[in-house]
Amino acid sequence: MPDFSLILPHVVFHTFALLITIVSICVVAARHPVKSAVFLVVDLFLLAGLYASLDSHFVAAIQILVYAGAIVVLFLFVIMLLNLQQEQLKGVKFTVVEAGALLITLIGFLVVMFTTMSGKPTGLGEGSLDVAAIEAAGGNTQVVAMKLLTNFIWPFELASMLILMAMVAAIVIAKKDKKVVPAA
Amino acid sequence: MGLTANEFTVQFIATLIKFAIMAGILLQLPPVMVWAERRIPGMMQRRKGPNRVGLFKFRLYGIVQPLADTIKLIMKEEVVPEGAQKAFYHLAPIFSVFPAFLIAMAIPYGPDIHAFGFDVPLSIIRVDVGFLFIFAVSSLAVYGVTIAGWASNNKYSLLGSLRASAQMISYEIPLGMSLIPIVLIYGSLDLNKIVEAQNHVWLWGVFLSPISFVLFLISMFAETNRSPFDLAEAEGELVAGFHTEYTSAKFAAFFLGEYVSMFVLSCLASTVFFGGWQVPFVDILKIDDAIGFTGVGALIGFMSLLLKAGFFMWVYVWVRWTVPRFRYDQLMSLGWHYMVPLGLINIVLTAVILAAIRF
Amino acid sequence: MVPVEFYFVLACVMFLIGLFGALFRRNLIMVLMSIELMLNAVNLVFVAAGRSIGNVDGQIMVLFVIVVAACEAAVGLAMVIAVFRKYGTVNTDILRLLRG
Structure with missing residues (x-):
């Protein structure tokens, strides 16, 4: 039988990474603010799971307690208080400045990523906590x-x-x- | 990590078994509680309560009544109000049940079983920050209530849900504060270690930190939206609060969520303040060796915890039929003007006394 | 173990999604929520990097970020309420008084 302690972290990470990406897109793309808020809670929950897998149980618990339990509830309250309706996403025009800001950040991240990834990957195990x-x-x-x-x-x-x-x-x-x- | 494949398999199977047992017990709660909640006040008020429904010729004190109620509830037509936010309307009961079940997993139900060279903990997941985990997850219970009220598209529901969520958020603070002295005294966030430290009656949390217990008991009622703090469903003002528009099985799901969170908080109260699975004057960890049969100590511990939790469930019912409902401003004033300052004083007092003792 | 770079990539993706939302959504509350997403991406980097270089400073930074996020949400949402009360909308295309 294979060694579970080597495979499990990878399975956990990739599952969570995929879910986090999908849910994050849902947060940004959902038309109704309440839907966004609920997706945000799910996202925070998944992130807490990821923290727990990094042996940071305290931060994971605080993440759910403060973020999901208090901050997003605040968002939900305000959305309900203002009775916001669905947003019309069509007809939104991107300004040059906005598109430029996004592009520059993207390029910056790509540069940083390639420079760090070009070396040998640092395992979390070596020299780690x-x-x-x-x-x-x-x-x-x-x-x-x-x-x-x-x-x-x-x-x-x-x-x-x-x-x-x-x-x-x-x-x-x-x-x-x-x-x-x-x-x- | 560091699990061998063999150990992994054993723990996995053990977890499945524990999960099945726990789910079985938790799902049986509403029927038993519905029955208890009608028979106990019957006893208190010198009337009979439901005692007719029985099996064949045996009435059995009406214990079959909940079964009849359940069948009635499930057979009812499900009405989804027009203008409701469909997806959230259907999701809300799940949101309210899920956190309660998740907390139930973190409570230690008994001492570890040592069998065949493996250590099987008697909580479904063992969290080394057990306290924080429980708070974190219980703070998610607000969503079920809030979303249910909002998605029903009914002003009574919305008002009820806003009341309930404000109340739950407010009382989470005294609830958390009441447990900080306990963490200070036992020096751990791990519920297992806290229970192990309470191996003598005089070391129980209720004797070491009585103010904490009072604060916890009061916030317990507010957290579960139970009387005398059941303003969320004040039927005189708000029809039925956040679940006004829910019918049939979804209504039952809210019941399940409420009873499970009551049970979980009862378990937490007994774990923290009444020694959890410890039995007074008996060293439960030595029972296995004395009898020579593994698992007896765990079973006795489990029964002990259930008994203590059952007592708190009875207190819930007792209080419900004794104390009248609070007004909303009284509720908020009690929470913020009395309980939060008292909690702060309690923390400082405990810290100073502990520092003086250790100095 | 999972290489720490994987966590950084995930954080980058999250940050970009959040940035996209903050820039292109026209609802003030959505903008605030996207900013929360970006803050969480940063938190992930802190935890993963702290784990990788072998101390708990990363976790402590996360605690501070959460504090700041809570403050930001409280003040931001209060401002959203004030704006809504004054102008009756939270659409950023309409609220462009300061742009002249």
């Missing part, structure tokens, strides 16, 4: 947490400030005029 060492230090979550609260303590605190500011900003921007609705 030392799973044994991380297990000894108390598992992936503990290592991430340790680093987050020591080396990255300032960005961490700043991120909390950013969230606070965003919260205040969102409330101020979205608030209705006081004349229309008395303060609840």
